[in-house]
Amino acid sequence: MYEAPRVRFAPSPTGYFHVGGARTALFNWLFAKRFGGVFVLRIEDTDEARNRSEWIDGICSALQWLQITWDEGPYLQSERLDLYARAAQSLFDAGKAYYCDCQRSEIDERVKTAGLPPGYDGFCRDRGLEVAPGRALRFKVPKDGETVVDDLVRGRVAFDNGTIDDFVLVKGNRAPLFVLANVVDDLDMRITHVIRAEEHLPTTPKAILVYEALGQKAPQFAHVPVLVNEKRQKLSKRRDRVAVEDYKEMGFLPEAMENYLVLLGWSPGDDREFLTREQELELFSLDRVGHSPSFFDVTKMLHFNKHYISLLSPEDLLQAALPYLEACDFWDGSTEQRSSFLKLAPEICTRIGLLSEVPSMVDFIYQGQLKFDEAAFSSVASDKGSKDLLERSVEIFSSLDHFGREELEVACRAWAEESGLSLRKLQVPIRVAITGKKIGPPLFSAMEVLGSKACLSRLAELAHMLTEAD
RNA sequence: GGCCCCAUCGUCUAGAGGCCUAGGACAUCACCCUCUCAAGGUGGAGACACGGGUUCAAAUCCCGUUGGGGCUGCCA
Numbered sequence: 238m239y240e241a242p243r244v245r246f247a248p249s250p251t252g253y254f255h256v257g258g259a260r261t262a263l264f265n266w267l268f269a270k271r272f273g274g275v276f277v278l279r280i281e282d283t284d285e286a287r288n289r290s291e292w293i294d295g296i297c298s299a300l301q302w303l304q305i306t307w308d309e310g311p312y313l314q315s316e317r318l319d320l321y322a323r324a325a326q327s328l329f330d331a332g333k334a335y336y337c338d339c340q341r342s343e344i345d346e347r348v349k350t351a352g353l354p355p356g357y358d359g360f361c362r363d364r365g366l367e368v369a370p371g372r373a374l375r376f377k378v379p380k381d382g383e384t385v386v387d388d389l390v391r392g393r394v395a396f397d398n399g400t401i402d403d404f405v406l407v408k409g410n411r412a413p414l415f416v417l418a419n420v421v422d423d424l425d426m427r428i429t430h431v432i433r434a435e436e437h438l439p440t441t442p443k444a445i446l447v448y449e450a451l452g453q454k455a456p457q458f459a460h461v462p463v464l465v466n467e468k469r470q471k472l473s474k475r476r477d478r479v480a481v482e483d484y485k486e487m488g489f490l491p492e493a494m495e496n497y498l499v500l501l502g503w504s505p506g507d508d509r510e511f512l513t514r515e516q517e518l519e520l521f522s523l524d525r526v527g528h529s530p531s532f533f534d535v536t537k538m539l540h541f542n543k544h545y546i547s548l549l550s551p552e553d554l555l556q557a558a559l560p561y562l563e564a565c566d567f568w569d570g571s572t573e574q575r576s577s578f579l580k581l582a583p584e585i586c587t588r589i590g591l592l593s594e595v596p597s598m599v600d601f602i603y604q605g606q607l608k609f610d611e612a613a614f615s616s617v618a619s620d621k622g623s624k625d626l627l628e629r630s631v632e633i634f635s636s637l638d639h640f641g642r643e644e645l646e647v648a649c650r651a652w653a654e655e656s657g658l659s660l661r662k663l664q665v666p667i668r669v670a671i672t673g674k675k676i677g678p679p680l681f682s683a684m685e686v687l688g689s690k691a692c693l694s695r696l697a698e699l700a701h702m703l704t705e706a707d
Numbered sequence: 708g709g710c711c712c713c714a715u716c717g718u719c720u721a722g723a724g725g726c727c728u729a730g731g732a733c734a735u736c737a738c739c740c741u742c743u744c745a746a747g748g749u750g751g752a753g754a755c756a757c758g759g760g761u762u763c764a765a766a767u768c769c770c771g772u773u774g775g776g777g778c779u780g781c782c783a
Contacts, residue, residue: 249783284782341780354709356779373781391712400710400779408781415783439711439778462713469775497719500732504720508731527720529713530776537719537733547746588745646742653742664742676744 242274242429246300246307247419249281250292253480254299256533257434257464257472260498264461265432266305267499267521277426278310283321283418299481303491304514312426314418321413324421324451325374325406333450334406336372337361357402374407376416376447384442389430389459390526396442404443416440420447428456432523435460435530436471459523462502465530472533484538488592490549490557493542501531511544543590551582558595565596567603577602580686584678601672602687607695613675616665618703623666627700630667631693640689642681649681670699 246262248254269276278300280293297311314321328334339360348358357375366372378401386394406417413421423431438460448455466477473479484494496512504527505512505520512520549557555578562568562578578599585598601607617623633652637644653660668680671692677683684692 247783251783281783337781354779356709371781375781394711396710402779405781410781412781414781419783434777435712436777437783440783460712463777465776467718471777500719502719506721508721510719510732527713531720532718534718534733540733543746585745587747590745649742660742662742668743672743674743678744680742 239268239272239274239430242269242272243277243427244269244274244430244432245277245279245310245423245426245428246305247279247281247422247433248296249284250289250296251474252289252292252295253474253482254296255472255474255479256481256484256498257479259299259303259305259481259494260464260501261432261434261461262300262305263303263495263498264503264521264523264526267517268430268432268523269308271518271521274429275308276306277312277428278307279312279422279426280310280314281415281418282313282315283318283413283415295482299485302485303481303495309426312422314413314422317418317422317425318413320425321407321418321421322411325413325417328376328406328447328450329368329374331450332377334374334376335362335364335403336366336368337375337403337405338366338369338372357404359403362403371409373405373409375403376406376443376450378403378443378446384445386438386441386445386458388438389432389457389523391438391460391528394438394441396439398442398446401442401446406447416443416447420444420451423456424448424451424453430457430459432459432461435463459526461526462528462530464501464533467532469530469532471530477533478535484535486593488561488594489538489542490545490592493545494538496545497538497541501533502527511541539590546589546592547587549582549586551579554582554586554595555579558592561593561595562599565600565603567600567605568596574603577686581678581682584682588678597674598677601674601677601683604673607673609669609673610675613669613673616675617669617699620666624700624703626663626666627670627696627703631696631700634689634696635693637689640685640692642679642685645681645684666699667696670696 244265246265248258248262266276268274278297280296282293293311293313300307325334329336337360344357344360345355347360348355351358361375362377379398382398383395384398384401386396388394404416405414407413441458441460445455464472466472481494485491499512499517500510503521503525505516506525509516546554555575563570568574581599581602585595589595589598629652633648634640634645637648649660649663653663656663664680665675668677669675671680671687672683
């Protein structure tokens, strides 16, 4: 369908990696890979406020984390300035652009007194100004006709040239602006398809005009809908949680985030939601991209995360949870610790939504001095039967030949039977004694992993504490 | 203000004129399962913004209205 397209993802370094950017990058990547094309990474750092190497590293590592790999780049626009300067010069020489020394305030004032709509009034268009410090280079937009964007997702969008101001190509300090650098680079990098957020649609006719002025053919455009917040506004750093890094830190798995993101504005056309990369590659197409903005819904993304976490092998869960474990003072990463973690892993991977929840599920195994959840402790303490239950449990468990989950369960069921208590009721104080909490992995598995010695002493200890409290 | 885009359950979406008394998923509610919590299972509630056309037939096509959003910078 498309022959070896060349696409690019061209983020501007802002100090964090925006989820909307991640989605755009993903669509570009999928499109390129689907048709055997090339994915180029280009950093748009022409604005001096946006060029810091650690920000660029941040973009790269976030992309890598999401498994979005680039074939070329990262190219830095800040290192390609001469290219833009040459293009600007040729535009000026051809009479397609002119220098302007107007200050913003002057323009605003003129426009206001003339009762014109806000924007540039073309004051310098015919003044024949030469290049000089402080003078910006503006593009001479044709007065008549229209510029059409044949958008791959939106169809034909026409703009009246009369509504487009003479925009700035090069700043007074010689720095190129977005439209210029963007066009020059897309040309130089032989980009065939520009897949980007819809917010760029209104500036696309400007870009097309520049391509034409340069005597070149414009690439194909595809504008994908933006991501919005619950108030349906474009996601912004100020008011919304937009950094991919934040979600990584919260404990989202990259595959969960990627899978969630691909479904924002695109669908495979059937009821499938959990998709592998292979399936996405097989199914992705621009004409299945929707036209309306999507709400970035963390709750639904959490659902994907739960799913992918539940699929993790014990080893993979450990690996993924390591950063959270290592932040805990009880974790030393010893072989013993790892092996008991691995034993309990199958029980915890269906019980958490975020990797950051892992420590609270396993901490009881590693704490020398068990930390009790306050509410859990007081609910056990307030129940008069707790102490007897605990003392009795020590007797029962210490007589076991083998301290395994099955034996523990059999013993407890028999005990419940004879005492007339439900298994559910009976396990409450035991669970709190063992794990310090009311919720957690299945009790008998937890006990098996902890081992008989520690279990028995914790049981006795809590019983003792309740005695003292009396 | 001007230009542009958008419009199916609360949310993400399926739907490319009859298959739609509109399907799925998340969230939500109920029930089942159950050693806690999850997971899983079953079921419920829940949408074509409005008004005109076109057509034998419209969620699907056209026009308008309304609503939302984006752009309008010597940011990208």
